[in-house]
Amino acid sequence: MAAKEQFEEVEKKRKGNFWIWMVLSVIFRIVMIYFPNLNLSSRPEVSTPLTSIHRLAEGYWLKQSSMSPYAGSMYHGSPLLLSLLGPLTVKRIEGQPDHLLCSFAFVVADVLSALLIRAVGQNLQRAYYQNLRLLKVNLSKNSEFFPAGDIASLVYLWNPFTIVACVGLSTSPIENLAIVLTLYGASKGQVPLAAFGFVVATHLSLYPIILIIPVVLLLGNGLDAPPRKLFLQRSSSRVVVGPSRDSCSQQEEVINQSEVPNGFSLRPVMYFLLWVSLFSVYLLLLCGVSLKQFGGLWEMFRSTYGFILTVQDLSPNIGVLWYLFAEVFEFFRDFYLIVFHINILFMITPLAVRLRHRPLFLAFMLLSISAMLKSYPSVGDSALYLSFMGLFVYELVDLEFSFFLFCGYIGISLLSPVMHNLWIWRGTGNANFYFANAMAYACFQIVLVVESVSTMLNHDRKLRKLSAVKLS
């Protein structure tokens, strides 16, 4: 009893700590907004042609002067984002920094994402403990209690990448919010919310469309759990030992039977697809209305999705595609475009097959792969998958090279501005300097992805071994 009280006290304290850290992160962001001359909004790492606030302001200006916002290859975002954020870019308060209202919108988006991540994490953790209890496996020897949700959301809030993306006024906090909303809705089983988030995220940046697989798995199978095989083995073994159990265990068995993850349920998935089609029709209708006199939806698809898929803008970013397409021979261009986009799609099936029992982890993987291979990556995307990593603190405890990766990420984020400065501003370096940096970043991301998958699979193996030991 005393232990439980103590536990609750610790829990309460921890909760208090979480809120304090969250408020501090908001204050930190606001201080950064007021910090003069940071010029983060024009950093290539922060704002890409898709997420730059300057381009959004230009699109809004063009629309206000009754021209198509997509005229002039400047703006490549959603027309709805234009209607929402556009007015904020124009409004200026005397004596305050420009785009103050926009910054506040992004801070709010960040806080919302963090809260949703926290909720997802709490759900996930509950499910995790439940499953462990079901399998009667005691993993953590010192029984330490990591609040995965709090960790993930604080990682999101205090990640320098997130802060930079938020203060640098790129629209990626909003894209991230939509993605997090999708996963939150799916993990909570709130189908309309998940569908809404999914449609909005896809509309904003196209790549979240691959999240349909983890979302469907989440809705069909429920939250992450060890492989189903283990539970089946366990229950079958129970049946074998059935006659010799006492009444107490029988009671427990009844409770457990209901908690054993059941098979794939098609109903929520069908609902989800229905809601998705409903929301997409609605969204396209809205876009069509807002672009009625400017060439309609075709124009929108051409200059948003078309722009993403054909990599027309060759300005440097932290990805590797810009330099490849600036250098590659014109007649190979289509080939490489196909290769790069197929590479994202190609990995979906093997990952989904191997990680079908862990849909949230699958989502994390897909997010990190798309952040690595997307045509205009920015640190905002990295921030999202890094915070998702926080959700799997237990599973990824044994991550190899974690210190190496940590140092690599820090090194890259320090070197990237230096290389950019040497190349663009001082002219003492050349494009290869910056490209080498981007290359190294890609390598670190690859190592992270590969190691995370391998650690997760090892974790499952360990669970199987432990439960097998228990069974025997």
Added chain:
Amino acid sequence: MVSFLRLISLLCLPILFAVPAIGSVSEGTEEDFSEDLLLKPLPDRKVLAHFHFQSVAPSSRSNSYGRHHHLFPKAISQLVHKYRIKEMELSFTQGRWHYDRWGGFDSISSSNAKPSGVELWAVFDVPPNEVDASWKNLTHSLSGLFCASINFLESSTSYSAPKWGFRPASENMRYGTLPREAVCTENLTPWLKLLPCRDKSGLSVLMDRPSIYKGFYHSQRLHLLSTEFDSNAVDSAIVLDQTLTVVLQPYSHRGALGYSNAAQLQPSWSLSSIFGRKVPGRCVLARSSNVYIQLDKGLMAELQGMLGEQEMLAVTRSSSEGSTRNLAFELSANPDRVHMEMSSRNDKHLSVLYMFSVAEKYDESEPLDLRFTWKIPVVWSIPQAPLHVTRFVLGSGNERGAIALQLKSTKPSDQLIPNTVITDSCSLLVKVFQVVPWYIKVYYHTLQVFIDDQPHSITNVVEKMQVSPSEDKVSPGVLEMLLKFPCGLKSAALTIEFDKGFLHIDEYPPDAHQGLDIPSAVITFPDFFTSTQFAENNSSKSPILSKWQGQSPILSYTEVLLVPFTTPDFSMPYNVITITCTVLALYFGSLLNVLRRRVGEEERFMKDKAKKKFQVSQLVSKLLAKLRGRHWEPSESQAPSSSSNSKSKLLFKVILVAGLAAAWQYYFG
């Protein structure tokens, strides 16, 4: 209403422009050619020489020679008929016209001060959807005709369709510039070929290549005006104006003698000293062949201040009576006529034009060598446009920047301000036309206006604005603005920010590290026109004077901007492709490997494999043993068998390589 009238007057402007020129030849249906040379001392010790050749071809409908021409260049008339050109202007320029020193308020500066490089604009008489095709064909034809890379204007990224910013109400118009085109004698030769006398006789003999290309400014221009397709025109014709404007530094002998005295004394010059040649006579095919010397308003005012009324009479009137001497300067020949400018307002200081007819007096034995000798030092200023315009790039680094357009008031005296401006609440209208290449990504929402160094609201200043933003690799951005400034303006500045684009390696020009150019902006003052009326009415004979009598708009071109661009490493394509693909392969392979691997099964698989390998090696050794005719011992350990296996492998490899080498030798050696 006022603005409507103004619009009407603007609309009529090209017609006004054209009427005197065509009217002068309307009585005859014969082809006509006339040549003029204008010389003008400039305040900064330089001399302006302006050649003007006009060829007129009557309509092909009334032409008795069918498709043939006597004087008019056939190439040009074919061009006009093929592409249905209403009006066209092509200029090749080297150097920059200094509006503050060489004038900005006369018809020479308004029509002959051009941006450096090539500028081409044309108005077509075709349906709007065929204009682009006509333009492309025209650029190619002109490119062949003038030995210049005008064909680069064919690509849609290099030309634009101004609506109203460049010339008033221009439909079916296309405009393009090549700021970096080098202009030299290979462009002048085809231009001279269009003249009936080429440079064999007449005024064009003066075009000695070394002397005209060593000048400070050199602009050769071809202007074509055709009323051929205008069904309303009573008598249609094609008028071809060819002008060559050079600013030269006369070599002054006196400057070397005494520094103190010569410092203020303007250099004296003669035709032979500035061109190195004399005029041997007229071109016999020319209807008129005149040389003019112009003394502008500012100079006359200064002279009047120095000499007084009596002496000024000697400058203006007495010279017509034979005396070419006065206190200020001396002319070596008697002018045939002296034209005094007429003014609508009571203006004391007016420009004077001395006319020398080359027609009868001069021939090979007695060539015309006009000499202008200063006697007293004079310092004067030349009439200028209401605002002096400069343009520059702000910012450093290769990522972004801003274009700034600075307008500085030249304090126009009252006489320059037209009546309309005084009547309605005093304001100064300025039209800005700017073409920006697509790789300069302009943020039009960042346009800022500063008046007298104070930021100003855009809506108060910008009367009308037309933007057609640039589309990547398709079209350049065009900005047309009508600005309204208060009269008491001292200076104004416009800034607009841009991002520098990053291009594909094939899209960079050959010398990419030098930077890329932003073409000149055109600043027009729609309320101001220059028109010079001369007292004697028979001046309409000469094309130069008839041109001056028409109203010409006041405009100035800004400098061409050079924007440094960052470049990728041009030598890297293979490296980049291989490195990127390696990393991609690393990702793909290692991730797939991790996903594929199963620990338990892996062990079993390895065992199976080892067993299989063992069986195979056993089989091989058995076979070998049989071949060698020895008894095979099954107890043989794995190591020797594997070694024999590797030996045979090695042998096979050696044989393969040797065979390949032999084949190579055989086929390619």
